[in-house]
Amino acid sequence: MSKVVLVTGASSGIGNSIATFLQSKGYRVYGTSRNPKNSASFSFEMIALDVLKVATIQQAVAYIIKKEGNLDVLINNAGMGITGPIEDTPTDEMRKVFDTNLFGAIDVMKAVLPQMRKQKSGIIINITSIAGYMGLPFRGLYSASKGALELITEATSMEVKNLGIRVISVAPGDFATNIAAGRYHTPVFEKSAYKAPYQANLDLMDAHVQGGLDPIEMAKTVYQIMNTTNPKIHYKVGGFMEKFSIVLKRILPDTIYQKLLMNHYKL
Template sequence: MNKVVLITGGSSGIGKSVGEFLSEKGFTVYGTSRNPQNIQDHPFKLVALDVTNIETITAAVTEIVSKEGRLDILINNAGMGITGPIEETPTDEMRSVFNTNLFGAIDVMKAVLPQMRSQKSGLIINVTSIAGYMGLPFRGIYSATKGALEIVTEAIRMEVKSFGVQVTNVAPGDFATNIASGRYHTPVFENSPYKKTYQENLDLMDAHVDSGSDPIEMANAIYKIIKTPKPKIHYKVGDFMQKFSIVLKKILPDKMYEKLLMNHYKL
């Protein structure tokens, strides 16, 4: 039986690459987009879903289950970026990103769990970020949303294990996607005390994404997780230094690690 997969944010970037890869492997894949009618010639099915709108989440899950009779895998991939000095970033914009990256992911999990519980099987893969393991300058809110989702995953994983449902995190590093175009950028204000360092770091972030890895690496990693009988709690996908930065944070004194980050970001 072909397993049925739901990928939030499946219209572009990592979500699209993963969906296309899994489709080629024989999975029945549904991606999501807020406006799927505007997307032509997509390599797999798209349903309308906005992770900040519970009605659309419920409708999408209901549609898939009514068509397929089951839902085996959720890949919680939808997300958005945010950059800016915390002092100058509007708090409403911070809340908006938390609503998408954290509460949106939680609401989708809530929507699929009753079906997975009735099947006595299911797999939820939450896409977080290596940035979620550390507070990064001018990306602190994004880091916080992804770090929070990592912790939520640890908790819900234990809560649902007895129902036959498995939950795991996969944290990507920098990948060559269009994430930068969808970020909320706090403007670089002319009279800002952060003007120079923030602009330099914006340029550095964009360079990292432009030179990032091919999203097919994430597709391969997620496929391996799906084929693993008992997935680990945390997976990291990225280049050596990005993954090693997490190791360094664990073993170095806090101030030494902070100094390494400040040197890297020229602060």
């Protein structure tokens, strides 16, 4: 029997690439979005799930288990972007990104773990970000939310390993997706102390996404992890300099690393 896979946030971007690729490899894939539309245009079944509403998470998971009898893999991909200076960004928007990227992902894990414990097997793959390994200017909230999910991955991995369940993170760098369209952008306020550098960095972020890798690379990595007997806890998928920046942070004094980042972001 082919394995049953749940991919959150599968209507577009990385989630859609992963779900489509795994379906083509013979997995029984269920994708989710808050409001599934044009379901016939997807090669996999799309169901409703909003990570901010626990009831919809529980309903989606229960539906899959009732239909399939098991749930083998969770790809925790649903998330949102946010940009803005810390001082200028509304605190309510900060809470929303953590509710989506961190607590939403945790709630989906909590929903699938009872079934995986019952099966004594399962794989949870949390899609984080290379940005989660460093505090990036004007993306601090996004970095923090994804960095927190990296640590939750580590902690949960140890808690459930002896139950036959693996919890893994995959951190993408810049990919050519529509993520920029779904971000919350703090407005560039006319009287803001950060007006000029923030606007310049918004333009830089959009250019990075447009020149990013093909999301199929993420799909191939996820497929490889699912077929690895003893997978690592953390994977990074991105350009050489994106991955090398994590190495540099580990070996350089923090003031020197900060200077490199500030030069890169023209600050």
